Amino acid sequence: MGCIENFITGMQPPWSDGRFDTPRFLEYVFNDGKGYFHPSAGLNTGTAESITSMEILMERLETQLRAGVKEYVESFNRINVLPDPENYTAPFLSLFCKDCIGRGLDINMGGAVYPSVHGAALMGVGTMCDSLAAVEQVVFTHKDATIAELVTALKENFVGYEDLRSKLLAAPKYGNNNDFADKYAVWFVDFLSEEFMKYKTPDGGGYYTAMAANVSNIYAGHVIGATPDGRRASEPLSDAASPTYGRDTRGATATVLSITKPDYTKVACGTVINQKYSPSMFEDGRRDKLRALIRVYFQKGGQEMQINATSTEVLKDAMDHPEKYPDLVVRVSGFSAIYVTLAREVQMDILARTQQE
Amino acid sequence: MIQLNISDIQHFSVGDGPGIRTTVFLKGCNLRCPWCHNPETVSRDTVTLTYPKANKSVTYGRSMTVDEIVTEVMEDADFYRQSGGGVTLSGGEPLLQAEAVAKLSQALQGHGISVLLDTAGCVPWCRFEAVLPSVDTVFFDWKTSDPTIMRERIGGDLPLIKSNLARLLRTDKGIHVRIPLIPGVNTSEEALTAIAADLRETGAKTVALLPFHRLAVGKYEAMGIPYPYRDTPPLPADTLRRAAEILSPSFTVYAEK
Numbered sequence: 001m002g003c004i005e006n007f008i009t010g011m012q013p014p015w016s017d018g019r020f021d022t023p024r025f026l027e028y029v030f031n032d033g034k035g036y037f038h039p040s041a042g043l044n045t046g047t048a049e050s051i052t053s054m055e056i057l058m059e060r061l062e063t064q065l066r067a068g069v070k071e072y073v074e075s076f077n078r079i080n081v082l083p084d085p086e087n088y089t090a091p092f093l094s095l096f097c098k099d100c101i102g103r104g105l106d107i108n109m110g111g112a113v114y115p116s117v118h119g120a121a122l123m124g125v126g127t128m129c130d131s132l133a134a135v136e137q138v139v140f141t142h143k144d145a146t147i148a149e150l151v152t153a154l155k156e157n158f159v160g161y162e163d164l165r166s167k168l169l170a171a172p173k174y175g176n177n178n179d180f181a182d183k184y185a186v187w188f189v190d191f192l193s194e195e196f197m198k199y200k201t202p203d204g205g206g207y208y209t210a211m212a213a214n215v216s217n218i219y220a221g222h223v224i225g226a227t228p229d230g231r232r233a234s235e236p237l238s239d240a241a242s243p244t245y246g247r248d249t250r251g252a253t254a255t256v257l258s259i260t261k262p263d264y265t266k267v268a269c270g271t272v273i274n275q276k277y278s279p280s281m282f283e284d285g286r287r288d289k290l291r292a293l294i295r296v297y298f299q300k301g302g303q304e305m306q307i308n309a310t311s312t313e314v315l316k317d318a319m320d321h322p323e324k325y326p327d328l329v330v331r332v333s334g335f336s337a338i339y340v341t342l343a344r345e346v347q348m349d350i351l352a353r354t355q356q357e
Numbered sequence: 358m359i360q361l362n363i364s365d366i367q368h369f370s371v372g373d374g375p376g377i378r379t380t381v382f383l384k385g386c387n388l389r390c391p392w393c394h395n396p397e398t399v400s401r402d403t404v405t406l407t408y409p410k411a412n413k414s415v416t417y418g419r420s421m422t423v424d425e426i427v428t429e430v431m432e433d434a435d436f437y438r439q440s441g442g443g444v445t446l447s448g449g450e451p452l453l454q455a456e457a458v459a460k461l462s463q464a465l466q467g468h469g470i471s472v473l474l475d476t477a478g479c480v481p482w483c484r485f486e487a488v489l490p491s492v493d494t495v496f497f498d499w500k501t502s503d504p505t506i507m508r509e510r511i512g513g514d515l516p517l518i519k520s521n522l523a524r525l526l527r528t529d530k531g532i533h534v535r536i537p538l539i540p541g542v543n544t545s546e547e548a549l550t551a552i553a554a555d556l557r558e559t560g561a562k563t564v565a566l567l568p569f570h571r572l573a574v575g576k577y578e579a580m581g582i583p584y585p586y587r588d589t590p591p592l593p594a595d596t597l598r599r600a601a602e603i604l605s606p607s608f609t610v611y612a613e614k
Contacts, residue, residue, distance in 0.1 A: 177432055251368030253377065253433045281371070289371045292440030299435070356369065 003335050004212050004270035004304055005119065010097050012114040013107045015269055016080060016201075017210065020072055021220040022124045022188070023227050023237060025064040026131060029057060030151045033064075036225030036233070043067050048151040054140050058132075058187075066195055072120060073199040073207060080118075080202060115205030119269025120196050121212045123220055125188050126238025129174040130229030130247060133181035137171040138164070138228075154226045157233045169230040175243025175354075177254040182261045189262035197266075210269035211241035214333045215346050236349055240333055242273045245352040252277075252293055252356040260300035271303040274333055276353040279309050306331045308350065315339065315351050360420045361457045364398040364449060366429055369436075372613075374473040374494065376442025379430045383448040383458065384418050388477055389512045390500065391585045392539050394573045398449035406579035415579075423461045431468060443471030443493075452476055455484035462491035478521045479513040485521060494531040497522055499564070501543050502551040510542075523559040535565045535613075536600075540589055544596050549603040556608065563609040566600055568592035 005015045027035045028042030029051070035041065045060040093107050094100040100111030108116075138144045144167050145153075153161035172181040192209055199207040213220075217237040225233045229244065238244040241259055248255045252275070264271045281290045297305055308331050318325040322340035330339045330350055339347065364382040373380045385401035386393075397404045403418035430444050437443050444465055451458050451474060462472045474488060475496040489495075499522070501507050507515040525532045534556060538544055543552060556564065569592045577584035601610045 251370075253369045253379075253436050256436075257432060286371050289377050289440050289442075292377055292442075293369075293436060296435050296439050299439075 002270075003214070003333070004210060004272045006268060006270050006303075008114065011112060013097070013112045013116050014093070015117055015119050016076075017119045017121055017269065018072065018076060019213065019216045019220065020068070020120045020122050020192075020209075021217075021224070021237060022065070022122060022192070023127050023131065023224050025061060025068055026128065026227065027225060028064045029060045030147075030154065035223075036155060038223045038225075048147050051147050054132075054136050057135065062191060065192065069120075069192070069195045069199075073196070076118065077202055080116075110203065115203040116201045117205045117269070118201050118207050119210040120192075120207065121210040121214075121216070121269075122188070122192055123213045123217050124237035125185055125211065125241060126174050126244035126247070127227055127229055127231060128188055129181055129184040130171070130238075130244055131227045131231075132184040133173070134168040134171040134228045134230070137180070138167050142167075150228060154228065157226045158230075165230050168228055173229070173243065173247040173249075174238075175248025175255045175258045176250040177257040182258050185258070186262050189264065189267060193266035206268070208268035209266070211264070211267055211271040212269075212333060213237070213240050214335070215239075215349070218345050218349055236345070239349065239353075240272045240274055242275070243354075245349070246354055248354050253296075255354075255356070256293060256297045256300070256302070260297065260302050264301055264303055267303075272306055272333055273302070273304070274306045274308070274331065274353060276308045276312075276350075276355045278355055279311050281356075282309055306333060308353070310339075312351065312355055315347070319344070319347055319351075358422050359457045359460050360422055361426065361454055361461060362401060363419055363421050363426070364395075364417045366426070368433055370445060373445040373447060373475065374443070374496070376440035377433065377436040378442045378445045378473070379433055380445040380447050381426060381430065381451075381461075383446065383451045383454055385453050386448060386450045386477075387453060387512070388450065388479060389510075391510060392537070392542070392569060392589075394570075395447075395449070396573060396576055396580060396582070396584075404580060406576060407581075408575075408579050423457070423464050426461055427464050427468065430465070430470070434468070434470070437470060441471075443473060445473045445475055445496075446492075447475035450477055450480065452478075452480040452484040452488065455480070455487045459487040459491060462488060466491040477513070478518045478525075480521070481517075482521055482524060485525065489525075489528065489530060492530065494533065495525060496533050496535055497525065499534050499536050499552060499556065500539075501548065502555040503543075503548065506542060519555060519559060522556075522561070526560040532561075533565060534561045534563065535567055537567045537569065538592050538597060538600055539569050539586075540592065540596075544592070544600060546599075546603060549600055553604055553607045561608060563611065564604055565611040565613055566597060566604075567613050568597050 024038055030048050032047050033042040033044045042064045051057050089106045097107045097112050099113055100107055103111050105111035139147050145164050153164050158165040172178040174181045196207040196209050217239045221236040222234050318339055325340055328339045329336050362384040364384045367380045370378040370380040382398050386399045397417040405414055405416045407414040465472050471493045473494040474492045477498045504515045507513045604610050
């Protein structure tokens with residue numbers, strides 16, 4: 001029925017879902033509605049020079065996102081009219097769902113007790129959070145660069161702006177239990193979840209959010225220019241609810257403390273973080289410590305943690321010698337896959353995950 | 358305001374005692390073990406490690422107040438509670454800053470946090486007296502029972518270390534004797550037999566064996582100083598097993614990873 005979705009068993013049709021990439025909207029804010037090379041466009045909210053404070057930036061970002069959410073919902077509702085009863089029925093699923101038999105209707109056509117629900121998977125929380133924290137620190141607090149200089153550096157993909165990029169990289173990052181960065185994750189989840197909840201599906205069900213990407217963060221990143229967190233153009237966006245890989249450097253406890261700050265009760269569809277631990281964490285004497293870490297994660301409102309325990313060395317070796325690892329299974333996100341069958345960039349993304357202990 | 362000279366604070370430490378811990382590494386050591394795994398903590402002065410390939414440098418050594426340290430380690434209080442963990446005071450030799458370390462461990466004790474002291478024990482007994490009341494557990498390194506190696510290669514005082522351990526073992530604290538098994542220092546039958554004799558006299562009942570590994574190679578390179586153990590392979594499993602056999606008639610032996 002899904003991989004991360006919260007479910008009212010036997011009462012609802014399967015979630016429909018889509019991906020909502022967020023850093024694109026920051027490009028619109030910096031370029032009066034245009035992306036660097038993304039084909040779509042946002043609203044005309046003004047030039048970069050007229051962003052004179054963090055408050056103005058956030059206000060314009062919310063305006064862009066609000067329009068983006070509306071566009072997403074309208075386009076989804078246009079294509080998601082009731083499915084074709086000849087070709088899109090699910091009789092087997094319908095058998096296990098109230099009240100399909102009573103109503104004489106398929107689960108996807110109004111048979112289920114509850115109407116259809118949609119989960120918009122928000123992509124790039126780490127990228128956005130780190131970008132906003134970097135702009136706040138470098139442009140508005142330390143005043144090390146003007147907003148116009150920053151935007152030029154982003155357009156140039158930091159070529160010739162390595163010094164500015166180092167300063168952006170030095171700003172606090174999501175995943176280190178630092179409120180300066182983490183407050184933007186709290187905002188991200190609150191603002192976007194509430195925005196989506198304003199809408200209804202065609203049969204009156206709810207629009208909700210999910211914190212997931214299932215590798216779409218890699219492909220979404222292809223068409224997004226450099227971002228103020230120091231990410232270069234076309235690199236992957238941060239994955240699911242996880243911090244940007246390699247940026248959470250204060251240990252697994254700090255990572256858990258950061259990622260449990262947002263209120264995920266608003267993310268009705270589901271939330272996943274992807275973590276990588278060294279295989280030694282699963283040996284006697286250490287396994288209990290990992291279990292305790294996961295317990296605290298759930299106590300603090302976490303929903304799902306996907307764990308890989310294959311060492312970095314093995315993953316690297318498997319990329320070079322796939323014939324040696326025909327059955328190496330890894331957790332990708334809400335699902336598992338045979339590592340050597342994954343696209344190289346997905347392999348790279350898994351490899352890049354911060355290895356905790 | 359009492360300041361501590363800190364090398365680093367490491368969250369989610371899973372190899373420095375029970376449960377999930379935060380390890381506070383104190384700067385400065387009075388011994389010079391040539392196999393040291395934490396060379397950046399030895400000097401009291403600031404040390405910068407540079408990693409040219411990663412285009413990165415990390416500086417170790419900063420002054421922090423007791424309150425600042427407590428605030429930082431208390432971030433993980435929920436993890437200590439869930440896992441039976443706490444705070445480990447390591448180094449360097451934490452007892453070189455015994456007075457300040459005592460203030461820190463008292464403050465942690467006041468927050469209900471279990472404190473573990475990791476020491477090589479080559480300090481006057483009064484330093485232990487200052488810290489012990491607010492410490493639950495002590496990891497006590499026993500490196501060698503050869504007075505010449507101790508004096509000339511490590512720079513320590515074997516009789517002082519031995520008398521400190523004997524006194525510690527008469528307290529009600531959890532005292533864990535740990536032997537780092539170092540090729541060429543203490544892995545021969547004679548060396549281990551001598552260690553067993555010394556430890557029996559102190560009253561030790563259990564020992565933990567920590568086999569040598571050379572994970573510190575990168576740190577020495579980044580510090581630009583030679584590492585005498587650069588080419589020494591990790592301790593063979595056979596040597597570890599043999600050491601356990603020699604010690605097990607006298608002690609309960611644990612082998613760590």
